[in-house]
Amino acid sequence: MFSPFQDEQGAPKGLATVTYTDLAQLSDLDEGYVLEFKQEFSASVRAKVPKIIASFANSRGGWLVIGISDDGSRICPVPRLAADYSQIIGELCRRHISPAPPFDVRFIADPADAEQGVVVVQVEEGTFPPYVADGVVEVREGSTSGPATGSMLVELYDKATRSAARISEFCRRTVFYGVQVPLFDLYFYRMGPRVVEVPSRDVINERADSMVRSFAMQGLDCHVQHAHDSLIFRASIALDDMVPHSSIELFPDESMKLTVPAVVLADVEAADAVRRLRELCGAAGADAEVSGNNVAGARRGGALLGGDSARSSGDAAATDRLSLSVALISAPDTLRRVTRMASILDRYVRERGTAWQRYATAYELENMAGVLLWSDDPVYLHYVQNHGPLFCGTTDCRSRVRYLDDGEHNSFRARQFAGSHFFEACGLPLGSPSVEDNELVDVLLRTERGARK
Incomplete structure (x- = not known):
């Protein structure tokens, strides 16, 4: 993206x-397709700001600088206000533009007088146009903004369709595991204009170092693996017959995918859990056998819940043995693993100075259809007795995409999102009006007892 500011090597500088x-570099520039100046932040300028920002987002992005004169591009500092300029301009856009466009705001104070400075607004090319300002689709026309024509509207809607298709395609990325274990996937797609150039080796290494440090902050070793278009950071060395651990895949545009294997109960643990579940569900006395390591796929380390059906008169078929093959996963251990790995993403984003509002996110469960959740917490056991155990009740386990730049996710945390939505996909009754359901939610989302890495 164009930047009116350059460093000593002539490379474009970002707003941060x-x-x-x-700001002295602006004296050599004129207003144009990607640059607009306003000398003051008057009432009339405030009324124009949403229109200008929307037009940049509908075009190729751009910069609005408040505190620069139109004639000669001289610095004319504006006063620091009681409220932050980013809050003021953000509120203007939320009230007047739909959907919310991608932009960032900085008040750059005058070193000689901290009570005055220049406001710089960087607007990215929007991923999902058209952005409508007070009922009008504005686009850039030379150095001004104007209503979009019919053909331009078609092009903007087509661009949004292509963006949605790219995100959907990204949310099908798969990290290889030697065994087919139940997995929780969390996708973060970096929105904005697609950059054709591959990042330099120095940039890639800088990002990799940040990710390794983020792992270390969580007390985890990190093994880096190079893929054809990404780097994969694993919490263990990827070898056959080893317990599969979590991974984060990092892409050139800083899109990310988190993959976390669920903690499947081992044979002895699974046998005990099955026995207790059957007792709670009124099936005590029926057969239960635990699968061994020779069972592949999602059954590995899980349990076979089986039993003899009750004989009913006149129905000989009722004597046939019924069995259900499922895996049991530890709710507290899996939650701890999922949230611990998602915390690495939060640390990485903070260290890189990136906002979550630049991302679209979705989650997916792989190989988890029918998998049972297990916890020995008394609240969960009481819930099982009344309602049965929680389990993943669908084979289509990819969530809808959420766009974090809509102005409603200023406090987004990957850790919170991952933990709650993992359990939600496994049957946890989030948002239920039932007091009993809410008590269960509190217990399962807060427990970290006995968690495994």
Whole structure:
């Protein structure tokens, strides 16, 4: 994306690194397709800001600088306000633009007088146009903004359709595991214009170092694996017959995929859990056998819940043995693993200075259809006795995509999102009006007892 500011090597600078001294570079530039100046933040300018930002988002992005004169591009500092400029401009856009466009705001203070400075607004090319300002689709026309024509509207809607298709395709990425274990996947697609150039080796190494440090902050070793278009950071060395651990895949545009294997109960643990579940569900006395390591796929380390059907008069078929093959996963251990790995993503985003609002997110469960949740917490056992155990009740386990740049996710945390939505997909009754359901939710989302890495 174009930047009116350059570093000493002539490389474009992002908004986060722009200094007050850099503003002098604007004296050599004129207003145009991607740059607009306003000398003051008057009432009339405030009314135009949503229109300008929407037009940049509908076009190729751009920069709005408030505190620069139209004639000569001189610095004319505006006063620091009691409220932050980012909050003021953000509220203007939320009230007047739909959907919310991708932009960032900085007040760059004058080193000689901290009570005055220049407001710089960087607007990215929007991923899902058209962005409508007060009922009008504005686009850039030279150095001004104007209503979009019919053909331009068609192009904008087509662009949004292509963006949705790219995100859907990204949410099908798969990390290889030697055994087919139940997996929780969390996708973060970095929105904005697609960058054709591959990042330099220095940039890739800088990102990799940040990810390794994020693993270390969570007390985890990190094994880096190179893929054809990504880096995979694993919490263990990927070898056959080893317990599969979690991984984070990092892409050139800083899109990310988190993959976390559920903690499947071992044979002895599974046998005990099956016995207790059957007792609670009124099936005590029926047969239960545990699968061994020779059972592949999602059954590996799980349990076979089987039993003899009750004989009913006149129905000889009722004597046939019924069996249900499922795996049992530890709810507290899996939650701890999922949230611990998602915390790495939170740390990485903070270290990189990136906002979650730049991402679209979705989750997926792989190989988990019918998998039972197990916890020995008394609240869960009481719930099982009344309602039966929680389990993943669908084979189509990919969630809808959520767009975090809609202004409603300022406090988004990958850790919170991963933990709650993992259990939600496994049958946890989030949002239920039932007091009993809410008590269960609190217990399962707060427990970290005996968690395994």
